[in-house]
Amino acid sequence: MSSNEEQTFTRLVNEQRAQNNPASTNTVSEAEWHTKLSGKKIVDGQAHSVDTFSKQDLPEKHRVIPPGTLVTMDHHPDRLNVHVDEQGNATHVTFG
Template sequence: MGDDKTQQWMNKLVGKKISEEPSSETTFCKTELPQESRVIEPGMMVTKDFKPDRLNVHVNDDGTVSHVTHG
């Protein structure tokens, strides 16, 4: 995925919490993430396989999105 796509997701998600509820100013509904995505919590073990279309959503301890990557 290109940097443009990653930046678009950064703009949508950083500073928000991922939730099961509809998206709002402070939350983003998990069902609106791409099918090929994963939410990565601090200390969480993840596979190292590289999938260029997969959106990796990194969250802080409080569940707030800190950054996103593709891969």
Template sequence: MPLVVPGINSSMGNKTDWANKLMGKKITEASADMNSFAKRDLPESHRILRPGDMATRDHKPERLNIHLGEDDTVRDVNYG
């Protein structure tokens, strides 16, 4: 099986791309303005984590993790 590195030899994109698209925005069902991003436009393998949410510790390199702040805006993104 070949090595897959997100954003280098795959089409998943990279953390910087997603951070630029999402940081400071709210995730909504349908994007209504410049301060939100529609869930349907996220990669198929993603999860949204709010403060205090339980999360599995399994590592899936293709999964985009979206970390929200107390005000439900995106504070960080990473793969895993």
């Protein structure tokens, strides 16, 4: 699956989740964050291009998760999890 196909698939899954669970406030936010971050490189400092996104602009409760990283299983519904590829580009987001 190409990167564009994967991004389209993830967007469609997020939209379907939002339709199936309208009571969930995070599902809509998940789709919005996915749209904002998808394919962009997450950087520590200021974002200086349309291809980057600054960690400073993420919600206070967030974590950036590179491939193969072990994460705790504690669930925080308001914590944004930004999953990135080997280059640091956002691939998808979840809350929890």
